[in-house]
Amino acid sequence: NVSSVSHTFLEPGLYVVSLTVIDEKGLSSATKSYSLRIANPLPIPEFEFSCPSMNGTVMSEIPQTEDGVVWQVPHTTEGDAFVAPGDPIRFDGSGSYDADPLFVGRTSTDSESSEWNGIVSWIWDFGDASTPLSGPVVWHAYEIPGTYVVTLTVVDGFEGGETNTTTLTVHVSRAPVILTDDPISADYVSMGDIVLLNSSAVDADLEDGIEAWMDLDRSDDSDGDGNSFNDRDRPLTGSLIVRWDLNALQDTDLDGDTRNDWLWGNQTWNQPGEIRILMQVCDGVGVCSTEEYLITVLSVQEDDKPKSLSDLTWSDLVPNKESGGLLALIAAVLLLGWMIMREKDEDELDAEGMLEIYDVTEVEVEGGLPGMDQHKPPPQPKYLTIQERRNKESGYVRPIRTRRR
Known part of the structure; x- marks a missing residue:
């Protein structure tokens, strides 16, 4: 019995609201009805x-x-x-x-x-x-x-x-990108040497602008902000894990897989030869990239390792006792080569004979043999008299004449 009221409809639908007014003498007015349609609000999706x-x-x-x-x-x-x-x-x-x-x-x-x-x-x-x-x-x-x-x-x-x-x-998550081309920055290593393996990689997700963390327990609000789902207990981007398998052909941990014997820190090799190693880089959610490299390991007895020009010293160029035998061998080879070059071959002997026959005073050799134009021409033959032509010892041959018909 008030002039204004409020009411909440708990469900959507069509409702009729009626109003009757009573005056101070107790007389009632006609009832006035109003129809109200309560719309259905959209549901709230949350997950x-x-x-x-x-x-x-x-x-x-x-x-x-x-x-x-x-x-x-x-x-x-x-x-x-x-x-x-x-x-x-x-x-x-x-x-x-x-x-x-x-x-x-x-x-x-x-x-x-x-x-x-x-x-x-x-x-x-x-x-x-x-x-x-x-x-x-x-x-x-x-x-x-x-x-x-x-x-x-x-x-x-x-x-x-x-x-x-x-x-x-x-x-x-995308796999990390490995940037390392050579993990040892050298042509080879020696047996037993402690080698620091170089590694360089980038987090592809972090490069894309994604920063992520792991909330290790959704029921525990470790940062105390009132939301137990957003704790930054462990980073998932930016921090990469690098591991090495020092021999991709040996199963060191005997698990049946030769390519997962992961180690950390400085490394050494105790056998000479060419060794295939693996570098694995993983991000915070365990997405990994793997790269294979070939390492040359030399024996400690190998003192004849090739040197670059910058590695040579004056002592490397001065003969010593150890190089005496090698120098003697080189001298003998040079002397034998000189003697062989001094000896005339068959073509040279023939050339000398031709020089005597053609009375050549100067010869320019082309390819080791005298050329056709490298000597003087023979003298022009003289005219023979009738007596000389009739003399059999002159070698004159009478030309053959034909009679025209």
Whole structure:
């Protein structure tokens, strides 16, 4: 019995509000009715993500039971997810609810429960062309590095159902980029020498502007800011782990794989030869790159290692006792070569004979033999008299004449 009232409608729908006024004498007015349609507010989609871990390591498979499982949250500065390819991610949309006042604060996804949150459907699209999933809690793993957008669509239970969506960006880590061309910065190493292996690599995700951390336990608010999902317990970008396998052909740890016998620190080799080594660089979520190198290891007895011109000293150029035998051998070879060069071959002897026959005073040799134009021509023959032509000893031959017909 007041002049103004307030009322909250807990559910959407069509309502009729009636007003009757009574005066001071108790007389009632005609009743006035008003129809009010309460619109259905959009549902509120909310979801969280986390990764299962055991003993501090993210699991590679979906756990069959939650016994001993600690839920970790790999997140970026902007609140996005940051995972390795193949890591299973648990998406929980059970925190979504119908915005009707009747359902605010309720958390059950069971429509038969008195605490039902009013949501009848959860539809998940993972942005990687995989089949959409439905349900309040789903699992998904990304196999290819890149950036994806997860979309959750929720539907409430009013009439045909109102829908609303929310999204989350997921960054799937790229492998680090190895920049090292030569890990020892030399042509070879010697047996037993302590060698500092050089390494250079960059975090591809950090180069893309992504900074990420791991919240090691989503149930523990380690930074005390009131949000237990955003703790920066361990960096996932920027800090790279470098490991070495000193012989890619030997299985040092006897696990059946010759290419994973990882060691750290300074290294030595105790056998000479060409050794294949591996460098592995991993980021904070275990995404790794591997590069193979060939190292030449020389024996400590090898004193005849090749020297560059800058390595030579004056003592290397002055003969000593050890080089006496080598010098004598070189002198003998030079003397023998000189004697062979002094001896005339058959072509030279023939050339000398031709010089005597043709009475050549000067000869220019082309290719070791005298040329056709390198001597004087024979004297021109003289004219013979009749008596000389008739003398048989003159060698004159009468030309043959033919009679024309």
